[in-house]
Amino acid sequence: MSNNRVTRRQFLTYTITGVGGFMAAGMLMPMVRFAIDPVLQTKAEGNLVLTSQKIADITDVPVKVDFTFEQTDGWYKSDVTEAAWVYHDGNEIVALSPVCKHLGCTVNWEGDPAHANQFFCACHAGRYEKNGKNVKGTPPLGPLDQYEVAEKDGYLMLGKKIANTFS
Amino acid sequence: MNFNVKDIEQFQTQKQFIDTAIVPLMQLNLSDEGMKQSSSAVEYLMTLTMFIEQQFRGRVMLMPPFSYTDRTKNELLPMQLQEELHSTGFKSVIFITCDHFWSKKNENLNVLWLPAIPLESMDKTVKQRILEDQLKQIIPVLTEAWV
């Protein structure tokens, strides 16, 4: 029976190994993290996302273009689908965010038959002109945001959200 | 809006605008045979209600799902929940469910029953199209509550 007992020497050895292990881990972890982090960060938001919208098909009438990207919120990764209203303005392509500047509902092009040529928010009857400018007297206090746009092999790419450039 | 601190803070200052609560009523089947189908319905209802929230977040508060099993199902509880939500300031309370049980007893509850669609087997674009289609069925229910 006494054979099974841990001697003082053994106890000390175990303890020191254990504590040493923790210390080593404590020193190594940040190093490993610093080494790996930059790699993880290349996936950060703000990169251009390729859509399935052909540039050639874009007219001067706004169409809704959906695009999906992966979002990480803490440990939680999810696919987020967002949309943009896209149209041709002269030579330029304009992509507007559909998020209403009042409280964030999704706006629709000509969503209200009574107001042609405007974006309409069904939540509290907010309205915007075609370039995203909010119509005075309706709840929104600012213009719709815009997306950076780019082209790849004839298809539309959408980038960061930026402030409306028309107002 | 979602039931999280950031959105609730906004809700409390904008109560006059965010006047509709949406409550998913979720049936859980924990039996061996029923579990998979049940999870598929849950997945569908979660995805759909999140989509509704994204489209109407300025007027709608999506509540955490109200879940129950066959044994814990109680007709009275949604009624009580509805009362409490009314007294919190929500003018309309809309329940959304895939459980047939609620489709019959809807005199005092505004219940929207939808058959579950197995989204798990679909690719992204099909899924998105189905969600948009489903949303089109839901919009009249919302606008009716809002007039």
Ligand code: FES
């Ligand atoms: S959220 Fe668009 S008008 Fe209120």
